[in-house]
Amino acid sequence: MDVRLQTSMVFHLDKCIGCHTCSIACKNIWTDRKGAEYMWWNNVETKPGTGYPTAWEDQSKYKGGWEENGGNPSLKMGSKNSRLLNIFHNPDLPKLDDYYEPWTYEYEKLFDAPEGSDQPTARPISMITGKHMEVEAGPNWDDDLSGSPVYAANDPNLDSLTEEQRQELFDIERLVFFYLPRICNHCLNPSCVAACPSGAIYKRGEDGIVLINQDKCRAWRMCVTACPYKKTFYNWSTGKSEKCILCFPRLETGQAPACFHSCVGRIRYLGGLLYDADKLPSSVQVPDGQLVDAHRDIILDPKDPKVREAARKNGIDDRTLEAVERSPVYKYVMEWKLALPLHPEFRTLPMLFYVPPMLPVMAKATEGVYDTANDELFSPIEKARLPIEYMASLFSAGNVDHVTLSLKKQYAVRLFKRLETVGDVDEKVVQFAMNECNMTAEEAETIYRLTSLPTMDERVVIPPMHREEALQMLNDNMWEEKGSAGLGKRQLPVRGN
Amino acid sequence: MHEYLLYIFLPYMAVTILFVVSIYRFVKDRFSYSSLSSQFLESDELFYGSVPWHIGIIGALTGHLIGFLFPAQVLWFNSVPVRLYILEITGLVFGLMALVGIVSLVWRRLNTPKIWAVTSIMDLVVLFLLLAQIFLGVYTALFYRWGSSWYAASAVPYLRSLFTFQPDLATIAPLPIVVKLHIVGAFLILLVFPFSRLVHMFSIPISYLWRPFQIVKWNWDRKTIRGQYTRGNTEIAKNAK
Ligand code: SF4
Numbered sequence: 001m002d003v004r005l006q007t008s009m010v011f012h013l014d015k016c017i018g019c020h021t022c023s024i025a026c027k028n029i030w031t032d033r034k035g036a037e038y039m040w041w042n043n044v045e046t047k048p049g050t051g052y053p054t055a056w057e058d059q060s061k062y063k064g065g066w067e068e069n070g071g072n073p074s075l076k077m078g079s080k081n082s083r084l085l086n087i088f089h090n091p092d093l094p095k096l097d098d099y100y101e102p103w104t105y106e107y108e109k110l111f112d113a114p115e116g117s118d119q120p121t122a123r124p125i126s127m128i129t130g131k132h133m134e135v136e137a138g139p140n141w142d143d144d145l146s147g148s149p150v151y152a153a154n155d156p157n158l159d160s161l162t163e164e165q166r167q168e169l170f171d172i173e174r175l176v177f178f179y180l181p182r183i184c185n186h187c188l189n190p191s192c193v194a195a196c197p198s199g200a201i202y203k204r205g206e207d208g209i210v211l212i213n214q215d216k217c218r219a220w221r222m223c224v225t226a227c228p229y230k231k232t233f234y235n236w237s238t239g240k241s242e243k244c245i246l247c248f249p250r251l252e253t254g255q256a257p258a259c260f261h262s263c264v265g266r267i268r269y270l271g272g273l274l275y276d277a278d279k280l281p282s283s284v285q286v287p288d289g290q291l292v293d294a295h296r297d298i299i300l301d302p303k304d305p306k307v308r309e310a311a312r313k314n315g316i317d318d319r320t321l322e323a324v325e326r327s328p329v330y331k332y333v334m335e336w337k338l339a340l341p342l343h344p345e346f347r348t349l350p351m352l353f354y355v356p357p358m359l360p361v362m363a364k365a366t367e368g369v370y371d372t373a374n375d376e377l378f379s380p381i382e383k384a385r386l387p388i389e390y391m392a393s394l395f396s397a398g399n400v401d402h403v404t405l406s407l408k409k410q411y412a413v414r415l416f417k418r419l420e421t422v423g424d425v426d427e428k429v430v431q432f433a434m435n436e437c438n439m440t441a442e443e444a445e446t447i448y449r450l451t452s453l454p455t456m457d458e459r460v461v462i463p464p465m466h467r468e469e470a471l472q473m474l475n476d477n478m479w480e481e482k483g484s485a486g487l488g489k490r491q492l493p494v495r496g497n
Numbered sequence: 498m499h500e501y502l503l504y505i506f507l508p509y510m511a512v513t514i515l516f517v518v519s520i521y522r523f524v525k526d527r528f529s530y531s532s533l534s535s536q537f538l539e540s541d542e543l544f545y546g547s548v549p550w551h552i553g554i555i556g557a558l559t560g561h562l563i564g565f566l567f568p569a570q571v572l573w574f575n576s577v578p579v580r581l582y583i584l585e586i587t588g589l590v591f592g593l594m595a596l597v598g599i600v601s602l603v604w605r606r607l608n609t610p611k612i613w614a615v616t617s618i619m620d621l622v623v624l625f626l627l628l629a630q631i632f633l634g635v636y637t638a639l640f641y642r643w644g645s646s647w648y649a650a651s652a653v654p655y656l657r658s659l660f661t662f663q664p665d666l667a668t669i670a671p672l673p674i675v676v677k678l679h680i681v682g683a684f685l686i687l688l689v690f691p692f693s694r695l696v697h698m699f700s701i702p703i704s705y706l707w708r709p710f711q712i713v714k715w716n717w718d719r720k721t722i723r724g725q726y727t728r729g730n731t732e733i734a735k736n737a738k
């Protein structure tokens with residue numbers, strides 16, 4: 001057993017209001033720079049929809065992630081040799097237009113245009129060329145455009161539905177959508193790392209954050225293709241690739257990442273998970289339907305004495321173990337089995353998990369009152385406005401059981417609380433619903449508390465990162481390095497010649 | 498006098514600057530080492546420029562290197578006319594590929610607004626030098642036969658004399674002006690090399706082929722585990738004894 005710590009995340013989609021505050025918080029801190037204008041390390045998409053970059057989930061086009069070749073996983077973009085052969089021109093590199101051309105407006109024109117009979121206007125200009133441009137795409141171009149034949153209809157996940165189901169989905173009465181906020185998943189089997197010819201991308205052993213060494217990147221741009229979530233970006237100005245850094249300078253000082261901190265819906269949970277690195281290679285070599293189980297199988301119980309012993313042997317501190325015990329991520333992913341990985345079939349073992357949304361997906365048109373008839377208790381789930389197969393295509397590689405269980409549990413918690421606070425449901429019905437998903441009243445109550453009432457400290461439990469001690473290990477003369485254990489950047493990141 | 502400047506002073510200066518500046522830049526400003534790919538901004542035309550350019554130039558440079566290292570063997574190889582023709586045609590094909598590539602790269606850079614926006618003066622200098630150099634090289638291959646043989650007998654002895662620090666210009670003195678320009682062009686390219694994006698040549702990521710897929714970096718030495726140093730973790734210290 002090779003126990004390691006992974007800083008992991010849960011996004012509770014039922015709570016996301018699609019306000020994009022998270023995206024703006026991230027942009028203002030990290031990507032408000034030349035060459036990074038088009039990057040959204042955090043973005044929020046409308047589902048069904050095509051997302052950012054357009055139709056990123058379609059790996060027949062983007063060639064991201066891994067492929068299972070009978071126990072011999074390889075990158076979908078080809079063998080190692082092909083990486084070097086394609087270095088002069090990567091045939092699968094997404095282009096700027098797959099994202100959008102960043103623009104601003106000629107605001108000065110509003111002030112210094114000569115007097116005339118027309119109102120002065122501020123025309124859009126490209127932030128790359130500085131020339132006038134037609135704005136044809138942007139981040140969240142299809143925001144809230146569910147039902148659109150141009151955007152939503154091209155969602156790759158709709159392939160999992162029958163023709164009939166697709167038709168129904170676009171009926172105006174059934175029209176429904178939800179939001180999917182996305183950041184880098186800080187995967188356990190990251191394809192971005194595996195594809196980098198320079199070896200510039202690496203996973204930090206102590207906390208599992210995946211980073212790109214800016215000094216080592218040589219613009220071979222293979223990671224951009226390799227990441228199936230399209231969360232590595234090429235900075236066209238500096239000639240270096242960049243990605244979400246999980247706000248590690250904030251984490252190291254005990255603060256939540258900016259998108260977590262600012263989340264209006266408080267949908268974001270962060271905590272440590274212990275996993276067994278020895279089980280890694282085998283856990284991505286199972287058929288699609290078993291991927292979620294295999295993923296859960298490598299995550300270890302921090303209360304298990306054997307795990308704790310092995311963790312200590314690997315240098316994981318007691319205070320870290322204590323934080324992992326309180327991890328909200330462990331509860332959602334392992335104890336309650338409510339949270340699921342996004343597109344596990346890409347086989348990168350993403351460590352950001354999603355609680356699939358119940359509302360508005362299942363809300364009934366009849367005045368918002370739940371259908372609680374005894375004989376078809378869970379009918380809202382089966383007859384959900386967004387078919388369960390769609391959810392399964394997103395969150396469990398097609399295995400509907402996982403998604404159904406998660407939704408049933410959420411539904412049962414709701415009934416449980418409804419009985420308690422309003423009292424207009426039959427107690428037997430509630431009991432039946434709870435039994436159906438093996439849930440005790442106690443568990444229902446804790447799920448309710450951590451979902452609806454959590455404080456910042458309960459949502460974000462940052463394992464101590466001990467950077468100061470790591471430094472001490474590297475260099476016995478700690479005092480000399482005092483105050484210099486930060487980012488370590490010596491120059492402004494300006495483009496070379 | 499100018500001969501000393503161009504064929505002795507220039508090469509020694511260029512090579513010295515090449516090494517000193519490249520190393521200085523690598524140590525002091527490693528961030529600036531990049532191929533500065535612009536494929537993200539324009540991909541389709543790049544294919545017809547970058548791919549023939551790189552294949553052509555790698556082939557042509559390899560040819561020059563082989564001639565430099567094994568001149569006697571090249572002369573022996575060329576003693577049979579068929580083999581000479583094969584060698585010459587191979588070299589010419591590489592040269593033409595490089596020419597097609599560099600012309601389309603220049604054209605693309607000048608005509609695509611997005612690419613022009615990321616073009617520096619040094620990029621233009623490099624492109625001009627390369628364009629001129631490839632043109633001179635292909636011209637030589639076409640009009641001064643048979644280059645693969647006389648290269649081994651004239652330019653190689655001169656280059657070797659530079660390497661042994663006993664510069665001898667005698668063998669290149671009778672060469673035509675086009676060839677002389679080609680020689681000077683090569684030294685000029687070496688001179689601008691460390692100041693330009695050409696430094697990406699030092700970064701050919703060949704070790705990718707044998708490194709494992711995943712890279713994990715530890716901030717502490719995993720063998721002398723950190724736990725022993727921290728408070729509140731006495732058990733491991735006990736076990737270690
Ligand atoms: S989500 Fe993409 S960029 Fe992030 S670790 Fe996984 S493969 Fe790498």
Ligand code: SF4
Nearest residue numbers: 016019020022263265
């Ligand atoms: S800030 Fe929170 S609620 Fe708002 S869009 Fe982002 S994830 Fe959703």
